[in-house]
Amino acid sequence: MSLNKLPPLKDLVVEKDCSLKDTLKIIEKGGQRIAFVVNNQRLINVITDGDIRRALLKKFTLNTNISKIIEKKRFKYLNVNASLESIEKEMGTNLTHLPLVNNQNKLVDYAINFKLNKIPVSEPQFLGNETLYLNDCINSGWISSGGKYVKLFEKSFSKFVKSKYTLSVTSGTTALHLALASLGIKKDDEVILPNLTFISPVNAAIYLGAKPVLVDIDENNLCIDPKKIEKAITKKTRAVVLVYLYGHGCDVDKIKKITKKYNLILVEDCAEGMGTYFKNRHVGNFGDASTFSFFGNKTITTGEGGMVCFKKKKHYEIAKKLRDHGMNSKKRYWHDHIGYNYRMTNIQAAVGLAQMERLEFFIKQKKIMAKKYRFYLNKNKQIFFSKNFSKTESSYWLYYIKLKKKISHARDAIINILLKKGIEVRNCFYPIHLMNPYKKYHSKKNNLEKSIKLSQSIIALPSSVNLGDKEIKNICANLNSVLRKFDL
Ligand SMILES: Cc1ncc(COP(=O)(O)O)c(C=O)c1O
Structure with missing residues (x-):
């Protein structure tokens, strides 16, 4: 959570002669379970909904003045010019909010748990139907990979990326593994990959016993350099993985020309490319397969999760079976392949669907x-x-x-x-x-x-x-x- 989502200070302030009832209303409105008590803007104490609950269980009523229940309460605060280090130290792991005062002891700001005060490199936003759909999963009992949200999420994703054969999986990494496995990459095949990427596509090739061939990138767009791809091709080369690093596109036509000329598989790693386009087409439509990640820092998230898309139905069918332990879809517990459990849960897909809506x-x-x-x-x-x-x-x-x-x-x-x-x-x-x-x-x-x-x-x-x-x-x-x- 970043600062701009926190309530303004004025919404968390109560005057010292407020009643418990009015204080509760302010706490409810602020949504932080806490309020700062002031007298003429000077900080006097802090009060939480827990303090009020405990007071009501004793002799006090809703009309009691709050000053009566905070009289002896100890609390922490710091000067607004304190360093982040000292704020962090003061708050420790238990304190959620710390009032900050100026030299006249007037309340001027507050720190919320040091971690939250940082501007994070990337954080998710759940302001849509996430909670609604999640509750639906819990209430209906569909929490594993059965249930309506998996299909709905895949459908919504397919529609956006404009890819017909789409399968949700447990992560961007398992999507890559499944893509390469379903396209037939095997031991001793060579797979050309960029030398600057998150590690997953390289590992996915290694999981299958294939040899990653590391190739340099184009410094303008951070994607694999097509000129270097051609130089790295040998008789054993079977595939090229293109990673859209940081969400940047590149001239996919140039890469496709090479994979076509040498009859190579092309896999697009679009983990960072939700919303990336080449010639007005969303990435993930140019190769034999493409993969996406829904890790917490990605453009849409399901916590952990991923998607794999295929150009051809036959590869999609293989992947679908491999995703489900290699099990025959008509004969339960009969395994046609040595597969994996890479199925996304209904819970993850529920979040994914709500994220797709936004x-x-x-x-x-x-x-x-x-x-x-x-x-x-x-x-x-x-x-x-x-x-x-x-x-x-x-x-x-x-x-x-x-x-x-x-x-x-x-x-x-x-x-x-x-x-x-x-x-x-x-x-x-x-x-x-x-x-x-x-x-x-x-x-x-x-x-x-x-x-x-x-x-x-x-x-x-x-x-x-x-x-x-x-x-x-x-x-x-x-x-x-x-x-x-x-x-x-
Ligand atoms: C380019 C790239 N590929 C693959 C992955 C792996 O995705 P996941 O973390 O969902 O396994 C990531 C993720 O962080 C990534 O950035």
Whole structure:
């Protein structure tokens, strides 16, 4: 939760001579189960709904004045200029709200559990029908993979992405595994993958005994570089996985031309690409299969969850069976394949359906966010911006900046300063070939310098749909001021 969703201070304030009844009304309206008690704006105490409940169970009535029940109550508060560290220390793990006063002891702000005070890199928004549909699952008893929401979610997703054969699964990672398995990737096949990505597509190939072949990326759009793909093809190459990193599109035609020429499978990893378009078509429609993730930080979320889409019905049918333990759909407990349990639950799908209902809004918000970042950082000469590339439309899943060469050595220091200020920025993924389990997949003939360079120079900025103008302006002001410190 970020600050812009919290009630304004005035909604949490009660005067010291208020009755318990009126205080309860204020607490109810504020929605925080707490109110700050003041006398002429000066902080006197805090009162919770629990305090009132306990008072009513004793001798007090709804007409009792609250000053009677908080007389001896101890409470915590701090000066508004206190550092985030001291606020965190004062609140510990138990305190949810801490009033903040000025030098005259006047209540001027409040901190809510330190963690919540951060601007997170990405957070979900559940302001639609999520609770309604979830309650329906619980009340109906359909909590596993049976129940109406799985079908409804898949249908709604199919309609949006315009993919006919769509299966919900347990995560973006299992979607990739299922996609490659259903398309027949097997031991010793070579699968070409970008060297700068979240690790899942590389692992999915390894799960099947295939060999990942790590290829460099295009520094403009962060997707796999088509020129490098062609150089990496051997007799054993069976597939190419294209990852739309941070939601950026690329020239998919160029990649398709190569996969067609060499008769290779194309899988699109669209985990970060909900709302990404190439030539006005949503990504996930260009390959033999495509995969999506609904992890908590994704554009829509089901907690954990994913989707896999296929071009051909036959691959969809195989995946459907593999998803359900390889079981024959007409003969229960008869297994035609060694499958997996990758089924999404009705509970996850219920959340997914409610999120789909608000997807257009989420995508729109991300685009507004990207424009605002551009606007507030525009004068900064030390960075490059993420932007759309020819024929593509980015989903801006995570908005990133790229530090120019002369300042990129300071990337981690810049990140640390912003983190201390409560702004959760992130470094980019690491080049895969540098990490121990994957070193063996690096072939010297594939130059990977762009992924190394980019990995070191990128900073991903907070990108939640909840971000308001005030917060983006604040993030940019902090970023600009930190960058100025490193201006050589
Ligand atoms: C590009 C990419 N692929 C795959 C995944 C894996 O998705 P999940 O976390 O749902 O397994 C992610 C997720 O975080 C991702 O960013």
